[in-house]
Amino acid sequence: MVIQSSPVVIAHRGASAHRPEHTLLSYEAAIAMGADYIEPDLVSTRDHVLVARHENEISGTTDVADRPEFADRHATRTIDGRAVTGWFTEDFTLAELRTLRARERVPGLRPGNTAFDGLARIPTFEEVVRLAREHGVGVYPETKHPTHFAGLGLPLEEPLLDVLDRYGVRKAYIQSFETANLRELSGRTDLPLIQLVAAGGAPYDWVVAGDGRGYDDLVTPEGLREVAGYARGIGVDTRRVLPTGPDGTLGAATTLVADAHRERLDVHVWTVRNENAQLPVDFRLGDPGSPHYDRATGDVMGWLSRLLELGVDGAFCDDPAMGRAVMSRWTP
Numbered sequence: 001m002v003i004q005s006s007p008v009v010i011a012h013r014g015a016s017a018h019r020p021e022h023t024l025l026s027y028e029a030a031i032a033m034g035a036d037y038i039e040p041d042l043v044s045t046r047d048h049v050l051v052a053r054h055e056n057e058i059s060g061t062t063d064v065a066d067r068p069e070f071a072d073r074h075a076t077r078t079i080d081g082r083a084v085t086g087w088f089t090e091d092f093t094l095a096e097l098r099t100l101r102a103r104e105r106v107p108g109l110r111p112g113n114t115a116f117d118g119l120a121r122i123p124t125f126e127e128v129v130r131l132a133r134e135h136g137v138g139v140y141p142e143t144k145h146p147t148h149f150a151g152l153g154l155p156l157e158e159p160l161l162d163v164l165d166r167y168g169v170r171k172a173y174i175q176s177f178e179t180a181n182l183r184e185l186s187g188r189t190d191l192p193l194i195q196l197v198a199a200g201g202a203p204y205d206w207v208v209a210g211d212g213r214g215y216d217d218l219v220t221p222e223g224l225r226e227v228a229g230y231a232r233g234i235g236v237d238t239r240r241v242l243p244t245g246p247d248g249t250l251g252a253a254t255t256l257v258a259d260a261h262r263e264r265l266d267v268h269v270w271t272v273r274n275e276n277a278q279l280p281v282d283f284r285l286g287d288p289g290s291p292h293y294d295r296a297t298g299d300v301m302g303w304l305s306r307l308l309e310l311g312v313d314g315a316f317c318d319d320p321a322m323g324r325a326v327m328s329r330w331t332p
Contacts, residue, residue: 009314015318020102023102043145050163062102064087139169173191173194196234228263257310272304283302
């Protein structure tokens with residue numbers, strides 16, 4: 001059965017359109033804006049504490065590059081088969097990470113958020129859960145790079161379940177772009193699991209295992225039937241529901257939502273963003289010749305309404321207030 005009777009607003013990294021992502025500032029704003037769930041992406045510290053960061057490489061979201069005491073931590077790591085250079089959470093204890101301060105990841109697109117640079121620390125997953133519990137909203141954690149962290153002896157699943165169990169969390173989804181850890185979690189928790197599906201590529205655990213399949217195979221009727229054996233829904237790139245052409249305009253809708261619902265899977269889409277540069281051409285507003293056009297707010301309400309018309313059960317929104325404004329008046 002579909003989990004929710006009405007579509008849900010998932011605050012993507014908090015209210016990331018208004019505050020630096022994955023900070024308590026961002027999550028607090030999202031709650032005030034009416035989010036149903038706040039979303040922390042989870043990575044591990046060296047001492048195996050889960051913290052909220054979009055990636056384990058943190059040079060773009062903290063002031064670590066300006067900290068001479070951590071210059072020797074600069075390194076190149078292979079993350080999911082790709083070389084990445086910077087500073088990594090797994091090379092820091094929690095105490096060391098707490099000395100850093102968060103900053104806006106895309107200042108060119110969201111210059112207003114830079115006013116909050118330097119104010120917030122990296123939050124632990126436990127702090128995010130406490131905040132959610134205090135305000136009666138759900139949490140929607142993502143396990144980031146689970147194969148990578150398991151290979152370091154820092155698996156994400158055990159501390160994730162520990163925090164959720166200790167706080168008695170019942171309003172939650174757990175999501176992953178990989179499949180193996182979701183299958184493992186399905187035998188350890190009755191919280192709903194969400195299989196994330198990118199626009200292309202393959203789950204990294206499949207790559208490591210030599211499985212020739214990719215995300216395209218997960219959204220076939222057969223793939224969805226397989227997903228339904230361990231998950232309660234899918235979280236998909238909006239292009240899986242409404243593809244865009246080479247010029248950025250929308251094409252015909254796919255049958256994915258109906259196919260998933262046939263297997264009794266919820267469909268949550270990501271990511272609904274405000275800025276013209278991150279919207280389909282059909283929903284951009286303003287003068288393309290303006291130097292501010294890319295970061296100007298487009299018709300995000302129209303875009304989300306179009307997705308809801310196709311039957312999606314929830315949306316990851318950078319601006320939860322915009323999402324709530326649409327969802328609150330939505331009648332299928």
